[in-house]
Amino acid sequence: GIQVEQSPPDLILQEGANSTLRCNFSDSVNNLQWFHQNPWGQLINLFYIPSGTKQNGRLSATTVATERYSLLYISSSQTTDSGVYFCALSPGDNYGQNFVFGPGTRLSVLP
Amino acid sequence: GAVVSQHPSWVICKSGTSVKIECRSLDFQATTMFWYRQFPKQSLMLMATSNEGSKATYEQGVEKDKFLINHASLTLSTLTVTSAHPEDSSFYICSAPHRHTEAFFGQGTRLTVV
Numbered sequence: 001g002i003q004v005e006q007s008p009p010d011l012i013l014q015e016g017a018n019s020t021l022r023c024n025f026s027d028s029v030n031n032l033q034w035f036h037q038n039p040w041g042q043l044i045n046l047f048y049i050p051s052g053t054k055q056n057g058r059l060s061a062t063t064v065a066t067e068r069y070s071l072l073y074i075s076s077s078q079t080t081d082s083g084v085y086f087c088a089l090s091p092g093d094n095y096g097q098n099f100v101f102g103p104g105t106r107l108s109v110l111p
Numbered sequence: 112g113a114v115v116s117q118h119p120s121w122v123i124c125k126s127g128t129s130v131k132i133e134c135r136s137l138d139f140q141a142t143t144m145f146w147y148r149q150f151p152k153q154s155l156m157l158m159a160t161s162n163e164g165s166k167a168t169y170e171q172g173v174e175k176d177k178f179l180i181n182h183a184s185l186t187l188s189t190l191t192v193t194s195a196h197p198e199d200s201s202f203y204i205c206s207a208p209h210r211h212t213e214a215f216f217g218q219g220t221r222l223t224v225v
Contacts, residue, residue, distance in 0.1 A: 031214070041221065043216040098145050099147075099206070099214065103154050104154055
């Protein structure tokens with residue numbers, strides 16, 4: 001099956017710093033999403049981005065499907081950005097949207 | 112975005128009892144929903160696919176007799192953990208795809224079996 005890697009596994013930032021989180025995958029995809037899991041476990045949708053670039057406030061994401069990677073940019077980080085960031089994707093032959101999740105990046109933003 | 116509601120948010124039950132978790136799509140219909148499980152400090156793993164009007168399909172290693180799934184309508188799927196044991200303690204979360212594109216997740220249910 002498809003393999004998903006995320007880097008870095010852990011990241012500690014000072015408030016106000018910028019960061020880039022990476023998601024590599026081993027096969028073509030028809031759906032890729034980024035999520036932020038808050039301390040209560042809820043998954044917050046950040047981006048639906050099977051290809052291209054999107055921006056939402058301090059966050060932006062880019063997926064280069066032909067090179068099988070996606071990036072999530074966080075600018076001017078805030079303590080509320082702390083949590084785990086997951087990329088999740090559906091393989092190219094599967095339109096059911098049952099996701100394969102990456103292992104996550106655990107972000108801690110210090111005041 | 113679309114809303115998926117999951118209930119209860121947390122539950123504590125005694126070993127040997129059964130627990131039912133509900134997943135509802137509030138503002139859209141979902142012929143398919145998905146159930147995931149997450150153990151502490153780990154990622155989410157797909158357990159099963161819930162199909163309206165037909166049987167659920169389970170991932171390898173998931174006991175279908177322990178985790179009963181019923182997709183009762185186009186907006187409701189339930190997961191029942193039968194004869195729960197402490198090793199079933201976990202975070203369970205459902206999702207539903209919206210218009211065959213973006214998927215939305217419920218709030219999750221933290222199950223503790225004592």
